[in-house]
Amino acid sequence: LEIFESLKVYLKSQNLEKIVYKCIPYIYHVKPSEEDRYALFRNDAKLIRRDVSSTIDLTEQVRYSKGRKWTVNKAKKESIETFESDDYETFWELLIGVLESNHEAKPVHTIEEMKKLASLFPKNIKLFLAKKDEKIVSGALIYENKNIVHTQYLANSEVGRETGALDLLIDYLIKDIYKNKKYFDFGISNEDAGKYLNTGLIAQKEGFGARAVVHDFYELEIK
Numbered sequence: 279l280e281i282f283e284s285l286k287v288y289l290k291s292q293n294l295e296k297i298v299y300k301c302i303p304y305i306y307h308v309k310p311s312e313e314d315r316y317a318l319f320r321n322d323a324k325l326i327r328r329d330v331s332s333t334i335d336l337t338e339q340v341r342y343s344k345g346r347k348w349t350v351n352k353a354k355k356e357s358i359e360t361f362e363s364d365d366y367e368t369f370w371e372l373l374i375g376v377l378e379s380n381h382e383a384k385p386v387h388t389i390e391e392m393k394k395l396a397s398l399f400p401k402n403i404k405l406f407l408a409k410k411d412e413k414i415v416s417g418a419l420i421y422e423n424k425n426i427v428h429t430q431y432l433a434n435s436e437v438g439r440e441t442g443a444l445d446l447l448i449d450y451l452i453k454d455i456y457k458n459k460k461y462f463d464f465g466i467s468n469e470d471a472g473k474y475l476n477t478g479l480i481a482q483k484e485g486f487g488a489r490a491v492v493h494d495f496y497e498l499e500i501k
Contacts, residue, residue, distance in 0.1 A: 327495035332483035334462040346485040353446035360450040369417040373433040408443040416443040425460040
């Protein structure tokens with residue numbers, strides 16, 4: 279409460295009228311820590327946005343839907359190979375193509391920014407790829423810390439979709455690479471500041487056993 283009072287005093291001295299505050303979802307906390315939510319309530323902050331991410335609790339037995347099991351088994355029969363890589367150029371080419379054709383969007387980062395971040399944080403940013411017949415068909419760019427894994431970017435080519443390559447890659451990450459982590463977070467499935475839910479996308483994530491975690495944004499007026 280004292281921190282928020284000091285924050286308001288400082289912001290007022292800078293002639294700011296309001297701030298937008300995003301609460302860190304509890305799965306990213308090392309220890310329980312949601313005092314900020316109470317302070318926001320006490321300061322009459324207004325909830326202005328809520329996104330929904332999908333997260334797997336890896337401390338419990340992970341249960342896939344029947345459809346996800348089928349796709350993973352299909353990919354295994356297709357002889358898909360999964361592995362860690364530093365080939366950001368190939369992955370970025372795939373990612374840009376997928377985002378442009380499916381969402382008319384671009385990655386938040388440029389390839390140069392991503393490579394620099396990966397070089398600065400080699401223990402926290404990692405790239406995993408899937409290939410068929412020596413061609414990259416799917417990929418996952420991962421952010422990780424002590425307890426949690428977050429899929430920052432996922433990309434799947436047409437061949438990847440036909441063979442189930444991305445599902446096999448995610449299965450490899452969940453059951454092999456990150457089985458000793460606490461949470462596996464797929465990220466949000468929202469657009470339009472949280473008001474639109476991509477039901478197809480969130481259904482795919484829930485097929486791996488993921489459940490909802492909210493990301494809240496508050497507007498705090500400086501009085």
